[in-house]
Amino acid sequence: MPLFKIIYLSKNAKLYLWKITEDFDTLFNRVNLKDSSLARLETMKSESHRKGFLAVRMLLQHNDYNDFDLYYDKFGKPHIKSQGCSIKDVHISISHSNDFSAVVISDENIGLDIEILKEKTLKIAPRFMGISHLENLNKEEKIKKATVVWGIKESIFKIKNEKGISFPDHIFEDDFNFEDKKASATLKFNDKEEKFQIQFDSIEDYIFVCAFENIK
Template sequence: MPLHSIINHNLTTQIYVWKIEETFEDLFDEVALNDVNLIRLNTMKSEQHQRGFLSVRKLLQESGLTDFDLHYTQDGKPYLKNGKFISISHSHEFSAIIISEQAVGIDLEIQKEKALKIASRFMDISHLENLSQTDKIKKATIVWGIKETIFKIKNEKGISFPNHIFESEFSLSDQKATAQLRFDNLIEDFNIHFEEIEDYILVYAFQA
């Protein structure tokens, strides 16, 4: 079944993960879209992007919601009409949503060597010392996810991954980390959780 997993982080936070195996037609037949999102779907040029978009609507159904409960701000940040927080991510074969009573961000990334090649552009590369090549790729992917999740929570123009978001040192076995956003004369702390799902890294964050 394409519903890969449901992660109950706590009583008020659930993560839903979908493995995208269906055709576009099968997914489209199983969801109902509001008019705005139907237009949005039809403007997408990539079928992979369309399938990711539709699989997110399948995850909404798994959580007891529908596309009609999901809205977007002018800046593109998703929100729910019931007042709960939501964050969305999809990458290649997987999609994920997190729903919580706290402000949250989620990111799903496939592990690729590219993350390591560009690591110096977005992270403290000293955090990759004394790791195998495989673990360096894994950790660089996690750090990218950390920065993506914090950016999704704040959703403010001008935030720079290397200049404003700083991850604390962590071990891969910890499955959690902390990070700080230093931006606009404020310092804000975030609690991070991460885990592997097949060849992907799932990261989600809460503002501390």
């Protein structure tokens, strides 16, 4: 399937979604991979992960980038090489869950997470969030809200990418209503307090969450 959807998060940030309906060989034959990516692909045992990896490269190609423009720093955070004479930094965040791969490209530092809705997230919610946020909700609402909270913490972690950050101990989301599709959160770590703005929404049976650093 071609590109599924583009979501304009702000004037400087776009989210691209690829719904994976192709088989592995179809995706593999449509992307050009560097040797290190081929080696990484060969280590993946899950067919879903392998196709998700390739679908991300399809999204790069849609944006006139390719696998050779993508690199990871020593902490595993993805980056895009500057093209031509552009002096603007281009930030990228990547996520994959089951049938969807997602990439957000932005002039701002940004974190992205996409998750399929599942009961397991609700079962493990006490491990990563204050369950007071789930009071007075029915089961479906609890699953959705717990998934958003997980995405908030995951997307902030992707921005900071610092060893030692704990989801329950260092990342705190303010209470929010699912219908607002916006939230705020705070990272308290290493004697610093940093604020983040959050955007989220549902796509079919999935939730995507994007975190932006507050610019002072």
